[in-house]
Amino acid sequence: MHNEPGGHIESGSLDGMERPTIPDDRQLLRGILIQDMRQDLRRHLRPMLAWYLLFTAFAVVAAAPLSTWSLAALLHWIERPLAGEFDGLIDIVLALGWLMLAGALALFAVMLQQAGMLLVSASHGCRYRIAAAALRGMLRRAAPLAALTGCQVLAHAVLALPWLVVGIGLYWLLLGNLDPYYVITVQPAALWWFLGGFLPVLAAGLFLHATLYFRWLLATPALVLEGLSPVAALTRSRALTRGRHLRIALLVVGVALAIAALPVLVTLGYDRAATPLLDQIPANRWLVSAGMVGYLTLYAATVLGVLFLGTTANALLVRALFHRLGGVIGVQDADAVPPRPGRFVGGAEAVVLVVALVQATFAVVSMNLGREVTVTAHRGASAVAPENTLAAFEAALDAGADAIEFDVRLSADGAVIVFHDSDFRRMAGDSRAVVDTPLSDMRDIDVGSWFDPVFSGERIPTLAEALDFLDGRAQALVELKPDPGNAQALLDATVAVIEDGGHWDAVILASLSPDLVRAARVVAPQARLALFANAALPGTARRTDFDMLGLNHVRVDASVVADARRRGYLLQVWTVNDPVLMARYMDLGVHDISTDVPAEAVRVRTERAELTDVELLLARLRSWFRR
Numbered sequence: 001m002h003n004e005p006g007g008h009i010e011s012g013s014l015d016g017m018e019r020p021t022i023p024d025d026r027q028l029l030r031g032i033l034i035q036d037m038r039q040d041l042r043r044h045l046r047p048m049l050a051w052y053l054l055f056t057a058f059a060v061v062a063a064a065p066l067s068t069w070s071l072a073a074l075l076h077w078i079e080r081p082l083a084g085e086f087d088g089l090i091d092i093v094l095a096l097g098w099l100m101l102a103g104a105l106a107l108f109a110v111m112l113q114q115a116g117m118l119l120v121s122a123s124h125g126c127r128y129r130i131a132a133a134a135l136r137g138m139l140r141r142a143a144p145l146a147a148l149t150g151c152q153v154l155a156h157a158v159l160a161l162p163w164l165v166v167g168i169g170l171y172w173l174l175l176g177n178l179d180p181y182y183v184i185t186v187q188p189a190a191l192w193w194f195l196g197g198f199l200p201v202l203a204a205g206l207f208l209h210a211t212l213y214f215r216w217l218l219a220t221p222a223l224v225l226e227g228l229s230p231v232a233a234l235t236r237s238r239a240l241t242r243g244r245h246l247r248i249a250l251l252v253v254g255v256a257l258a259i260a261a262l263p264v265l266v267t268l269g270y271d272r273a274a275t276p277l278l279d280q281i282p283a284n285r286w287l288v289s290a291g292m293v294g295y296l297t298l299y300a301a302t303v304l305g306v307l308f309l310g311t312t313a314n315a316l317l318v319r320a321l322f323h324r325l326g327g328v329i330g331v332q333d334a335d336a337v338p339p340r341p342g343r344f345v346g347g348a349e350a351v352v353l354v355v356a357l358v359q360a361t362f363a364v365v366s367m368n369l370g371r372e373v374t375v376t377a378h379r380g381a382s383a384v385a386p387e388n389t390l391a392a393f394e395a396a397l398d399a400g401a402d403a404i405e406f407d408v409r410l411s412a413d414g415a416v417i418v419f420h421d422s423d424f425r426r427m428a429g430d431s432r433a434v435v436d437t438p439l440s441d442m443r444d445i446d447v448g449s450w451f452d453p454v455f456s457g458e459r460i461p462t463l464a465e466a467l468d469f470l471d472g473r474a475q476a477l478v479e480l481k482p483d484p485g486n487a488q489a490l491l492d493a494t495v496a497v498i499e500d501g502g503h504w505d506a507v508i509l510a511s512l513s514p515d516l517v518r519a520a521r522v523v524a525p526q527a528r529l530a531l532f533a534n535a536a537l538p539g540t541a542r543r544t545d546f547d548m549l550g551l552n553h554v555r556v557d558a559s560v561v562a563d564a565r566r567r568g569y570l571l572q573v574w575t576v577n578d579p580v581l582m583a584r585y586m587d588l589g590v591h592d593i594s595t596d597v598p599a600e601a602v603r604v605r606t607e608r609a610e611l612t613d614v615e616l617l618l619a620r621l622r623s624w625f626r627r
Contacts, residue, residue: 033251036320041312044121048315050131051120052308055113058135104153111145112138115224117315122225137224144223148230152216156209163205167198182426214245217252221322240325248321255317259310266306270299297357373586375601376477376594377401378575379420383596386427386451388418389458390469399599403475403592405510408463409483410490415439416463416497419447422483426450435483463497472506477530479510480520487516495524508548521545530572550574550594553585561589579604587616 041048116134123130174194175183183191215238222233222240241248380392381399388406396404407420412435424430424437427447434442439462448458461469463478470476478498482490498507509520510530517531530548534555546569551560553573564571573585574594582593582604595601608616 032324033317033320036323037313037316040121040316040319044130045312047120047123047130048117048312049308051116051134052311054131054135055116055138056304059109059113100153100157104149107153108146108149111149111220112142113311114220114315114318115141115145117312118221118224118319121316121319141224144230145220148219148223148233151230151234152219155212159208159212160205163201166201170194170198179421179423179425181421182423186426210249211245214248214252215241217241217248217318218322218325218327221318221327225322226328236327240322240327244325251317251321255313259314262306262310263303266299266302270302293357373590373605374402374592375400375598375605376403376405376572376574376592377474377598378405378594378596380404380406381596381598383577386448386455386458388420388460389447389455390461390466391448391455391458393466393469396598397470397473400602401474401598403477403508404470405477405479405594406466407479407481408490408494409434409481410486410493411439411442412436413438413440414489414493416490416493417442418461418463418466420481422481433483435486463494464501467498467501467503467507470506472503474506476503476507477510478507479512479532480516482513482516487513488519491516491520491523495520495527498524498527510548510550517546532574548572548592550592553581556585556588556590558588564591565589576601583608 116138119134119137120130123133171194174190174197178188178190182188216234218237218240219230219233222228222236223230226233226236228236377392377396377399379387380389381395381401382388382392385392385395393404393406406418408416409419409422411417415438417434417439419434421427422435423433424445424447427450428445429450430445432441442460445460446457447460448455467476478494480487480490480494494509498504504524504526508528508530509517509524510532511517511520512532514531517529520527520529528548529546530550531546532550534552548570549564550572551574553576556571556573561571570591572592572594573590576582576585576593576595577597577600579600582595582601585593586605586608593601
């Protein structure tokens with residue numbers, strides 16, 4: 001007989017297996033699970049900590065590099081970097097496939113970690129033996145866990161197809177003929193019709209996904225603790241959770257929210273309470289650097305501890321649910337352990353500590369103290385003048401911008417004009433498409449009044465007029481905006497205009513299309529090229545030849561900056577209009593900031609230039625914590 005501490009549940013033993021009394025639904029929410037988790041944590045805290053450190057070392061050395069390599073190899077195999085805009089249905093399908101694989105690998109890693117936690121919680125013995133045996137047990141179950149992951153991901157993919165098809169159909173029906181930027185900024189009635197039709201479908205789809213997730217929540221313990229096959233484990237989980245999905249969801253979501261909040265609270269606590277202590281260090285760069293290394297190592301250890309508590313709480317909740325809903329848990333002593341398990345696990349603990357120390361040292365050493373950041377005016381100073389007009393360019397020059405980014409398209413008669421949208425709806429209330437309108441007709445379109453009556457009469461400039469106006473006073477970052485079927489024609493016409501005017505020294509060609517950037521390298525090998533992207537997926541930098549990568553600023557952190565410096569290309573963030581964020585990205589060490597308010601960026605840059613090296617180092621540490 002195995003007695004549970006606390007005495008409130010009768011428990012029997014059959015062939016070394018625990019069979020609990022199954023509580024009713026109200027008992028699930030009355031605290032029985034919390035009591036089970038607390039008891040498990042008291043009994044298995046040290047073994048679980050040893051396992052967590054062992055798994056962390058395993059993930060750093062093997063799992064994470066293997067996942068990254070696999071995803072990058074897939075991008076290499078399909079010959080597409082999938083960054084920027086998607087060009088047709090094939091790109092969308094490939095992107096969804098890549099994301100599905102990335103999700104499957106992430107879920108597989110979570111299952112491996114949870115499997116080890118479950119094995120630890122079901123074992124008795126010294127912490128080192130248990131942790132080492134759990135690693136063996138996890139690796140032995142890796143194949144069926146991978147199959148279980150594949151089944152779940154495939155099922156969710158099939159479940160997503162109906163609402164994805166409905167969403168794509170509604171989009172093409174209601175918004176397909178509208179410029180996406182017009183839809184985002186103007187928010188026409190068609191957008192609300194689309195949202196009104198699609199959001200209920202999306203909500204129903206997400207509800208079905210959530211139901212399926214909670215139905216299969218206990219499949220991992222069924223596979224690990226009862227030794228079932230992947231399909232049998234899914235069936236077992238469905239039987240155990242039937243009729244209890246809502247209550248299980250409330251428990252799991254509540255714990256998940258608490259876990260997600262912990263690292264944020266730790267970061268805020270360090271930033272508010274501990275970071276100011278660095279100001280007490282004497283103003284010596286080496287002393288400050290040493291203090292920062294120790295500080296970041298302690299911070300990493302704290303975050304690791306918090307993540308351990310969160311991961312443990314999640315695993316114990318799943319185990320407690322599985323146990324109390326009728327799952328059978330074998331209780332056994334750890335076996336099949338390596339020789340000298342203490343050294344085995346101790347080595348993993350040492351690896352984690354060394355990795356934290358190395359990462360902290362690298363973070364401090366890689367904090368670039370240069371002040372060479374440049375400022376690019378996005379479509380000119382588009383916060384104070386109508387975008388992509390000579391008035392906006394003049395305002396950007398007056399603000400001290402180093403470069404001016406603007407968009408170019410082809411007119412119906414092959415002229416390269418400076419304009420962003422595919423039609424004139426947003427700026428002139430004219431539904432004609434740019435590609436169908438000759439330059440002579442564009443001359444009559446007022447693109448200034450929509451912004452402010454002061455700019456009434458402002459016209460659409462050609463590329464030649466824009467470059468002649470700038471006359472080398474600022475770099476021209478020319479973004480190619482092709483319409484369907486005219487990408488090569490736009491590239492050829494743009495290159496011809498630049499060559500005819502002799503402007504190559506003051507021009508950078510840019511595009512959201514990696515294919516177009518590669519084509520530009522062939523057509524104009526002397527050109528400086530920029531690739532714009534909402535996110536840089538693994539393999540992009542290797543497969544596309546560019547001199548600058550422009551990323552949506554929400555995708556940029558210290559690792560992205562370090563990768564750019566390691567690979568030797570410039571890194572731009574766009575579009576940043578908040579002075580606090582400008583300072584943060586300058587502190588991270590980006591090369592260029594694209595903004596609608598260049599005067600503000602120039603002001604922040606000037607303030608940063610007046611800081612000493614020590615002050616700048618501390619400022620960059622604060623920005624690192626506020627990422």
